[in-house]
Amino acid sequence: MNAEPTLELGDDVRSAIGRTAAPRTEVVTRRDIRKYSIATGQTERKYLDGDVAPAMFHLALFWDIVELDELMPDGVSVDTLLPKFPLEKAMAGGLELKYLKPIHPGDELTATRSLIDIYLKQGSKGPIIFYEVIMNVKDSNGDDVVWEKTTRLLR
Amino acid sequence: MRLSDIEVGVVLPSREFSCDNRQLFLYNAVLFNAHRIHYDYGYATEVEGYADLVLAGPLIGDWLHQCIDSWVGEHGRLLSMEYSNRFAAYVDEVLTGNGSVVAIDTENKTAEVDLRIENANGDVIAPGKATVQLHG
Numbered sequence: 001m002n003a004e005p006t007l008e009l010g011d012d013v014r015s016a017i018g019r020t021a022a023p024r025t026e027v028v029t030r031r032d033i034r035k036y037s038i039a040t041g042q043t044e045r046k047y048l049d050g051d052v053a054p055a056m057f058h059l060a061l062f063w064d065i066v067e068l069d070e071l072m073p074d075g076v077s078v079d080t081l082l083p084k085f086p087l088e089k090a091m092a093g094g095l096e097l098k099y100l101k102p103i104h105p106g107d108e109l110t111a112t113r114s115l116i117d118i119y120l121k122q123g124s125k126g127p128i129i130f131y132e133v134i135m136n137v138k139d140s141n142g143d144d145v146v147w148e149k150t151t152r153l154l155r
Numbered sequence: 156m157r158l159s160d161i162e163v164g165v166v167l168p169s170r171e172f173s174c175d176n177r178q179l180f181l182y183n184a185v186l187f188n189a190h191r192i193h194y195d196y197g198y199a200t201e202v203e204g205y206a207d208l209v210l211a212g213p214l215i216g217d218w219l220h221q222c223i224d225s226w227v228g229e230h231g232r233l234l235s236m237e238y239s240n241r242f243a244a245y246v247d248e249v250l251t252g253n254g255s256v257v258a259i260d261t262e263n264k265t266a267e268v269d270l271r272i273e274n275a276n277g278d279v280i281a282p283g284k285a286t287v288q289l290h291g
Contacts, residue, residue: 032185039181040217041172044224055220055233059213063186074198075189094239095216099232151239 007086007127009120016083020114026061028053030105036060053103058137058146062111081115085154087129093152100144108140116149129154156230158264158289167226167254167268172218174210176246182214205243212240212281215250219270219283222252226268231289234265238283242274250274254285264288 030050036057037047047054066077103109117132130153137146174182176194183193191198192209199205219238227233244250254270270283 035181035185039178039185040214040221041174041178042221054217054224055236056213056217060186063188065187071189074203075191075195077189093212094237095213096235096237098235 007120009086009118009129013083013085013118016081016115017118018115019081020112021081023110023112024062025108025110028057028061028103028105028107028109032061033057033103033105050105055097055099057103058109058111058135058148061109062135062137081113081133082131083118085129085131087127087154089155091128091153091155093150095151096149098147100146101139103145107145109137109145110140111135111137123155126155156228156289158231158259158261158266161256161259161266161289163256163259165256167222167256167270170218170222170225170252172221172250172252172272173248174214174246176208179208179210179246182211186211186213205245207245207247210244210246210248215240215244215272215281216283218250218252218272219281219285222254222270223268223285223287226254227287227289231287234286234288236283236285238270238281240281242278242280244272244274244280248274250280264290 033050033053037054042048042054046052064077070077113133113135115131116134119130121128121130130151133150135148139145179193188211192203192205193211196208199208216238220236223233251273254268256266257269258267265286265288268285270285271279272281273279
């Protein structure tokens with residue numbers, strides 16, 4: 001019986017740890033809050049009217065906007081923060097969020113994303129690559145608004 | 156509702172969630188998410204092997220937040236949430252959000268709540284944990 005080849009993370013992958021994307025700034029509009037609230041099925045008037053953003057609104061505000069030629073055949077765009085991984089099948093992931101300040105129309109928010117870790121684990125069906133990205137969202141006064149850590153798995 | 160009104164073991168009101176293809180379109184349009192598993196049935200089922208059009212993972216995460224929002228209302232605020240997407244959920248599928256209080260910190264006036272979104276088979280699609288701060 002042949003042993004399965006061992007997967008290792010090369011320097012080209014591991015050297016990406018610590019990489020930070022250029023900060024992105026967006027201005028929150030009532031219209032954007034309303035659209036997000038309707039699309040997520042919110043029931044509270046303050047969200048549906050766009051007076052204040054529901055939790056996770058920042059995810060839509062800072063989702064990558066890419067041009068058509070940057071979309072892959074499956075419709076997903078390449079996240080330039082990430083290195084080229086030896087495994088590419090995306091599996092379930094997790095999110096940790098801290099809510100530090102509410103978001104209102106007119107807020108000017110800046111998000112900074114950093115790749116903080118990449119590691120390998122052996123799963124029952126083979127190796128799994130984990131990577132972790134932190135996003136800090138601050139307002140124009142420099143106050144923390146949302147802190148988010150995403151953990152993604154690749155098989 | 157005040158912190159003094161609740162205790163460990165208190166069960167949150169159950170919430171039912173479902174997303175038809177109109178809402179699924181709107182959600183991914185709001186995100187600017189072009190992943191074909193959310194709108195291209197042939198691609199989702201034949202190429203990626205899903206049973207139907209797939210709900211976006213963050214939408215399920217949003218519903219966990221709504222379980223907390225419905226319960227807390229104006230009596231407090233959400234401080235933190237963590238969750239993971241374990242299984243795919245599909246368009247028109249009826250999902251249920253449930254939760255219960257697992258810890259109370261009277262000094263900081265916070266409660267920790269375990270949450271889950273389940274499908275009709277009882278599979279936990281997305282487990283989560285939230286910390287909320289309540290008045291009094």
